[in-house]
Amino acid sequence: MKVNEEIxxxxxxxxxxxxxxxxxxxxxxxxxxxxxNKSTMLQDTVRRLHKIKHIPPLFICNEEHRFMLAEQLRQENINHSGILLEPVGRNTAPAIALAAIKSVEEGKDPLLLVLAADHVIKDVSAFSESVKQAIPLASEGNLVTFGIVPDAPETGYGYIKKGSIKSVNSYSVDKFVEKPDLATAKKYLASGEFFWNSGMFLFKASQYLKELKEHQPNILSACRTAFMGAHIDLDFVRIDEKAFISCPDNSIDYAVMEKTSDAVVVPMKAGWSDVGSWSALWEVSDKDIYGNALRGDVLIEKTCNSYVYSQDRLVAAIGVEDLVIVDTKDAVLVSHKNEVQKVKSIVSLLRDAGRSEYLHHREVYRPWGNHDHIAEGKRYHVKKVVVKPGHRTATQIHYHRAEHWVVVSGTAKVRHDDETYLVSENESTYIPIGCAHSFENPGKVPLEIIEVRTGYYLDEDDIERIESVGEGY
Incomplete structure (x- = not known):
């Protein structure tokens, strides 16, 4: 059988x-x-593919993240084979099904190398070698998963038990097991028969669809219908929402890998982590001689084995041990490293209380740029707004607030009802209540504006969009 090397x-x-x-x-x-490091985890995921012969990657993300993903690809000049937008999350089995369906509909049958965008892999050469070892196995119709060689009795990961030897450095899968307690994890580690479940896979697109048809035909049917109803929007493929909502929520492990007789595990020892907690991030971060991982403007004294992060101001820690301290523009987290799994409880409390801190940062990104909250008080609200060259905000009207715009750098092209004019550095303009307005950056450098809202109601929902641009402002 000819080995399929198109990945x-x-x-x-x-x-x-x-x-x-x-x-x-x-x-x-x-x-x-x-x-x-200085690159995002998504960008790092693409970078580590450079030693593997492949066609441009296919990305799958939520609709609300689409412009962020596209912008990060643009920053790194990353070509792609498409960006599929899920209208709702339905777990990994349907997401991968969409990728396989797209490939087959285009008359191709590549090997799908399924990767999460938020993992850390320190040894890129070892990662590449494991993938190359898996290519012949996947070409023969096996569904390959990559098992991380464990170096600790980790309770935060699922495990894969290896079966009989399949070929050099590969095994049939005996079984998948859930996240164990500590005693069980120690037994797994001592036995040498278990790997951590990485969530990375390699298999032919057609083979995955064949397995879905046998084991989860309802997922396959819903995904086919959703893909057939998709439409193109710029660089994005928008999956039909009504059809996709009806798709069962299921992981690839439960839907296929635990049921197929063709599952194979290839061991990988590449400094892998899914960075699923602050303690995990501390483990993979560079540390000083006292075991501290420090990022940003941080000063410490008599501190050890801690993770301290500062986004934009000085953070000082004295006499602490085994702590996680994370300071962002609108929130501070202080936790013992052994308690960081409970961060999800804090997020739930914020959501239940209707607070926005779980949803987005103080600095909010838009397809045209970003805006950052600076100050507010009774009847005023101040933002810093940055518009990328060649972009503009949506045309909109406010019924309860007026706005004053001061251009700090660049030049703004302002629409003010039926009037259009330029506002340069150190100049300002006033937008009264009920005026249709937008601003554009016609220049070559970022446009930076200080926006001052005044009025008795200043919330974001005081807006009527006359003409939308992407996600508007």
Whole structure:
């Protein structure tokens, strides 16, 4: 049988990342954040493919993250084979099904290399070698999963028990097991028969669809209908919402891998972590001689084995041990490293209380740029607004507030009802209540504006969009 060496990386970028709050938020999850270096985790995921021969990756993400993903690809000049937008999350089995259906509908049958966008892999060469070892197995019709060689009795991961030897450095899968308690995890580690379940896979698109048809035909049917009803929007493929909502929510492990007789595990020892908690991030971060991982403007004294992060101001820690301290513009987290799994409870409390801190940061990203809350008081609200070159905000009307705009850098092209004019650096303009308005950056450098809202009602929902641009402002 001829080995199929056409690999299509399928990068799943739809997670919400609540376990790394307050840095990760629903609208700005961890895959889009530079957690371990200056690049985002999504960008790192693409970069580590450079030693593997592949066609441009296919990305799958939530609709609300689409412009963030596209912008991060643009920043790195990353070509892609498409960006599929899920109208709702339905777990990994349907997401991968969409990628497989797209490939087959285009008359291709590549090997799908399924990767999460929010994992850390330190040894890229070892990762690449494991993938290359899996190619012949996947080409023969096996569904390959990559099992991480464990170095600790980890209770936060699922495990894979290896079966008989399949070929050199590969095994049939005996069984998948859930996250164990500590005593069981120690037994798994001592036995040498178990791997951590990485959630990374390699298999032919057609083979995955065949397995779905046998084991989960309702998922396959819903995904086919949803894909057939999809439409193109710029670089995005919008999946039909009504059909996709009817699709069962199921992981690839439960839907296929635990049921198929063709599951194979290839061991991988590449410094892998899913960075599922602050303690996990501390483990994979560079540390000083006292075991501290420090990022940002941080000063410490008599502190050890701690993770301290500062986004934009000085954070000082004295005489602490085994703590996680994370300071963002609108929230501070202080936790013992052994208690960080309870961060999700804080996120739930914020959601139940109707607070916005679980949803987004103080600085909010839009397709045209971003805006950051600076100050507010009774009857005023101040923002810094940045518009990228060649972009503009939506045309809109407010019925309860007026706005004053001061251009700090760049030049703004302002629409003010039927009038259009330029506002340059150190100049300002006034937008009264009920005026249709927008501003555009016609220049080559970012446009930076200080916006001052005045009025008795200043909330974001005081808005009527006359003409939308992407997600508006």
């Amino acid at each position: 299509l990386p399928v990068i799943l970028a739809g997670g919400s990342g609540t376990r790394l709050w307050p840095m990760s938020r629903t609208h700005f999850p961890k895959q889009f954040i530079p957690l371990v």
